[in-house]
Amino acid sequence: MERANGPEGSSPARPHCREKGGFLAGKKKKKGVLERFWDTMESMRFAVVLLVVLAVVSLVGVLLPQFPPDGFEGPLETLFLQKYGPFFGGLFVFLGLDHLFTAWWYYLLLALLCLNVTVCSLNRLKRITALVRREHYLETEQDYRDQANNRSLRLDIAAEGAAGGVGSLLEQQGYRVFKRPHPSGEALLLYARKGALSHFGPFLSHISMVIIILGAAVSYLLSFQHFQWMGADEQIVVPDLGYMSSPGYQLELVAGRIREAFGSPGRPSGLMLADSVVRNSDWRRLPADLDLRRSFRVRLDRFEAQFTPQGKPKAYLSTVTVLGPGPEDGPLFSQLIKVNDPLIYQGMYFYQSSYAPSGRAAKWVELTVADKDSTHPERYELKLGIGRPAVPLGSSGDSIRLVRFTGNFRRNPQGEVLDLPGEDRNPAVQSVITRGGEVIMQGWSFKNFPDFSHRRDDPYAVVMGDYEKGYLSGLTIRTHHSQGVIWAGFALLVLGVMLSFYVNHRQLWAMVVPEGGARSRVHLAGLSYKWKQPFLAEFKSYLEKIRALSAGPPEAGGRPSEQTKTSEV
């Protein structure tokens, strides 16, 4: 907002971005709730308050965990209760601080900000348009003297010639020049402007923010994301997500997100059910009865994780081949997926986002899990992959999954497990056993030290057997709904900021008064919105050029512009 309507303290007390003749101008009755709300939406101070509130709230969101940390099992709520106690933890969860960025009131704040910015911008649009298209003349000598930069010159040429000379001079300088005779008919008036479009800069940059927020919101609501582990030579069937563009599905999705924001996930139905299967399943084996057209397949030909001699990651490279939908269809093309370089095909983005959970991975690990409870001493022989879904332990109701494998188990002095490169000197695997969704034991098992694994009171003994090494590539598969809107928002933001800061609106006025014979007098005035100092120099250079139109001696009249007080805005 370029200018508030009057200083603070005048009535109404708050600076409004609202112009006279705005949407609701002229009503003087006692204000209803709606009108007060509208007033708030027109208030620039409200925008600042919103920005400050958003900043503070976002800071809280950064300080409190928003996702379960690595290695923590179970919902975030339990972490909050554990970490901050029943009172504060409960309060935080009640306020939605465990999913702050998706809480309903966070959406509300963003929506209010968008509304406020839109209302303010639209209110100003009329005035901006008027200003930009303005053809405005100064008609009295006093008007000229009132301008920040002004000067009078006497020229030895006739008025028409002088006016034409001044006009073409300014046109050469890139000004748009308008001419008109003085109402009295005794003089010629000129108005010239340049860079008036810069007034659209603030408008564009504000509106673009709204566009970006809206685009991001729609993208968040309607985009699809799936994480997929893949081993070499494995292939996935990428389901046709065309159903996602049906309005019915999108409505359901939005409704679901809103319910989620209020903390009550509803029961999925119809399409949502199919969706949940697609979202949660391993795409290497989608259920056969899933009634979805299949659009294409992706095969991982090779995955390579490269390291520097110091063991730092250097590159993760997945070579994939895209194949036709059916099992008999042939390959379409191959591509290398790198971090920073996703595969984009049919609106789906395949990102290299992880590789077999950590360090040097195994394709599979053999485990012997023995139930230590003497009443039913069961032994389970299992062959598990890392990071795959949990596998049930017989009929006990417990299930086990492998979280991490390392060929060279060693802890650093801080107790963190290192993945050292080189030969496998101490292969170890980290497993998690859950009962009814709750973790009952987790820990490392070592191939070379079968007895050195678990605590005495653990319910199971997990012994690690053979394994085969190999990497898994972790791909994130996404759609980016309405990303064009976001790109457009960025473009408008750049354009708006450029216009605001790098284009300057300058206006020049001239009145050419004939003084009999081949003589005339030129009153010149100029106004610049920005960069007053450089404009002063520019103004002076125009004076020199106008003076050069005739050989006549200049006469100092009016205020010399050097002495005018210019303050930079």
Next chain:
Amino acid sequence: MEATLFSISLWSFFAGMMAHFLGLFPREGTRAGRLFRWLAPALVIIGSGSLTALIIQRWATQGRVPISSSYEYLSVLTWFVAVFYFVVLNKVRKPLMGACISPGMFLGLVFAGMYPRKLEMTLIPALQSYWLKIHVSLTIIGEAVFAVAFVLGILYLVKNYRADRVDPQSRRKSLYLFLGAELVGMNVVGILRALGLVLAGVRGPVLVVCLLGGGFLVAVPLYLWACRRLVADGGGNHGGLIFAMTVFSLLVSGMFLGSLVNRNQQRIESTAYRIQTLDRLVEGIGGSGELTRESLERLLGEKRRELDLYLGLEKLHAQRKHTLSQEEARELIDNSGTELRIDFPLTLGEIRQERRRLQGDLVEIEALAGELGLPVKLAGLTALRRSLVDDYNRMVTSGLLPHDSGRISAFLGYMLLIAVPFFILGYLAAGPLQDRIPELEILDSLAYRTVSLGFPIYTFGALICGAVWAHYAWGKWWSNDPKEIGSLIVWFVYAIYLHARYVKSWSGTQAAAAAVLGFLLAVLGFVGNSVLGGLHAYG
């Protein structure tokens, strides 16, 4: 070489800063005054020249723009501040401007020097993108510009202060307000601790410091709330001065403390390295139970063979001039007599880095063996190891800051203690220095021009390019990562600054305060990731 260049620029900046300070005292026009007016920029020129050489050298060695570690980021940031130093000094020929910006350069390098200076030949995969250059370099330029606006804002607030118009009572009031707020804050933190909610594991004198820092966290909003009237106070602008001096002293003390903590961290790391080296010696003993000259030679011989292999690889690479594959190096590896397992392909940078590491290891092992005096029994080695581990543990646990909980509040507490003398110095110096500060209009206009130069760069570089890069690297435009939120808040503050200038009652003091606050938040955003982690925590 790099260390020399770094020292030259660090100490030139220091000398330049001191010359600037000394130059403030003699009247203008005197001989001493003229001397310092020439000497100070000359020293800064030497410093910037050597910093430029450092950056270019690092650029050449690593083969990419050096902006990917904290050390490199801060060095380049300092370089840009130096550029703006010359620009601003050229515009405003006031010695005080130089005196105000030069500490920024010195402190920037002090801070940079506390981060590991290690060369990284290979970036982690997430950073291997041309967006790194665009995003980070534009952010650096934006922040360097904001740093200049920060100095101008501080100067504005100091210049705006009219000692004669402040009644002595309100002066005292602000002090009482702060002490009162701090006391309340300490009590709040104390009660929370008694309830077992915070600082549960902290004891001893560190607890007092933690209480002080935690109290400060609680006190600041209280103080700001109570202080509002003083800040808005039209007569004298005493609140503005307090704000400026508070921010200035906290920033300086934070940098000072941060460098201490980092130095301590480096000592811990070097001890860990020593323990590792000792472990190598123990491994080299074999069955005899004694480390003799022969067994040491055997160990060193193996290392030397590895080193020779890497030297050979380096030479081979120089001939081929491209990334080495396994097949090309097969012969060298087979003939080297080592059992190294090397992951291919290798770039020249990686080979050099490993070669340097091996050279360092050799020197360290020989030095350690020399210290021990050969032959040495296994028991002697284990005893030494035990004492080193004890050292290590002591350093970790009894460091300046508590090991786990209360780290932040202890940091704030120490910061507060260190800030006090800086605050008093600044407060006392404000009056006498006022004559030397340029006029308010000039400062305001310069600050505005600075911010309107930096804001578009920051908008494009930090926010838009960041989002676009994240779109291609992480598959998300925005992840609510600490640094992202931090940059957004910084952007908000400068947006408020720009808007504030169009509202009459907000311009002047408030705008200057916003310019100061914005940079402060940018600094917090820079250090924030090392505390909070997140996607931008690259080291």
